[in-house]
Amino acid sequence: MRFLVLLLFFCGQIFAFSAEYKSFSSNFTQKIRSMNSTINYTGNFIITQKEAFWNYKQPNKKQIFINNTQVVVLEPDLAQATYSKLDDTPNLTQIFKQAKKISATKYEAKYQKITYTITLEKDEVKTIAYKDELGNDVLITLHNQKRNTPINKALFTPKIPPNYDIIR
Numbered sequence: 001m002r003f004l005v006l007l008l009f010f011c012g013q014i015f016a017f018s019a020e021y022k023s024f025s026s027n028f029t030q031k032i033r034s035m036n037s038t039i040n041y042t043g044n045f046i047i048t049q050k051e052a053f054w055n056y057k058q059p060n061k062k063q064i065f066i067n068n069t070q071v072v073v074l075e076p077d078l079a080q081a082t083y084s085k086l087d088d089t090p091n092l093t094q095i096f097k098q099a100k101k102i103s104a105t106k107y108e109a110k111y112q113k114i115t116y117t118i119t120l121e122k123d124e125v126k127t128i129a130y131k132d133e134l135g136n137d138v139l140i141t142l143h144n145q146k147r148n149t150p151i152n153k154a155l156f157t158p159k160i161p162p163n164y165d166i167i168r
Contacts, residue, residue, distance in 0.1 A: 003088055009055055017111040021049075021148055022048065022049070022147075022148050023046060023047065023048050023147070023148055023149060023151050024046070024048075024145070024146070024147050024148075025040070025043065025044065025045065025046040025047075025144065025145070025146045025149060025151075026142040026144060026145040026146070027044045027142070028041075028043060028044065028045065028138070028140055028141065028142050028143065029041065029042050029045070029141045029143070030042075030138065030140045030141075031137075031138070031139045031140075031141075032132075032136050032137070032138050032139075033138075033139075034134075034135070034136045039059070040058070040059070040060065041059065041083070042057050042058040043054055043055050043056040043057045043058070043060065043062075044055075044057075044068045046151060046155060047093075047105070048065065048151065049068050050068060051065075051066060051156040052064075052065070052066040052070070052156075052157050053065055053066075053156050054066075055068075060075070060077050061075075061076050061077065062074065062076075063073050063158070065156060065157070065158045066086070066123040067085065067086075067156070069085065069086050070083055070084065070085055071084045071085075071086060072158045074160065074161075074164070076148070078165075079161075079163055079164050079165060079166045080164055080165040080166070080167055080168040081113050081158065081160045081166050081167070082168075083166070083167065083168045085126045085165060093164065098110065098111065099116075099118065105119055105120045105121065106119050106120070109141075112133070113133075114130055114131065114133065115130060115131070116128060116130045117129045117130065124145050125142060126141065126142060127131070127139060127141050127142070128140040144166060146158070
């Protein structure tokens with residue numbers, strides 16, 4: 001769960017390199033490799049300066065809603081909604097303030113003993129790589145990025161089915 005939230009806030013802050021956007025959307029793949037296995041996630045996200053919606057499609061469906069104070073994770077396979085406070089997550093603003101350019105297309109940031117490598121392609125973030133606190137190698141790749149497209153604000157409001165367990 002922590003790597004998921006970290007990813008969410010990370011992508012919300014990646015635009016420290018170019019913060020000129022009202023909205024940003026992208027498809028993504030996320031590969032998490034441990035010593036014994038690899039898990040590949042796919043999905044898409046839409047973010048604004050104040051809100052985010054993440055839609056994981058494979059291998060399990062999951063929706064994540066972020067605003068200025070909380071994160072809500074809907075997991076249909078578990079029939080549950082999990083609420084957490086935004087301040088329970090790593091401070092990624094600090095991560096990107098510390099990012100140092102190491103080549104024409106790469107930045108590196110260190111935060112709480114984790115080193116993040118950010119690769120740009122055509123002035124957009126293309127990949128984010130790091131080793132998480134469990135020793136897993138994480139690679140996030142963005143595809144089909146779009147800026148400033150019209151967004152239905154209702155997308156940022158979770159619709160929790162009545163049969164879901166609520167975890168706070």
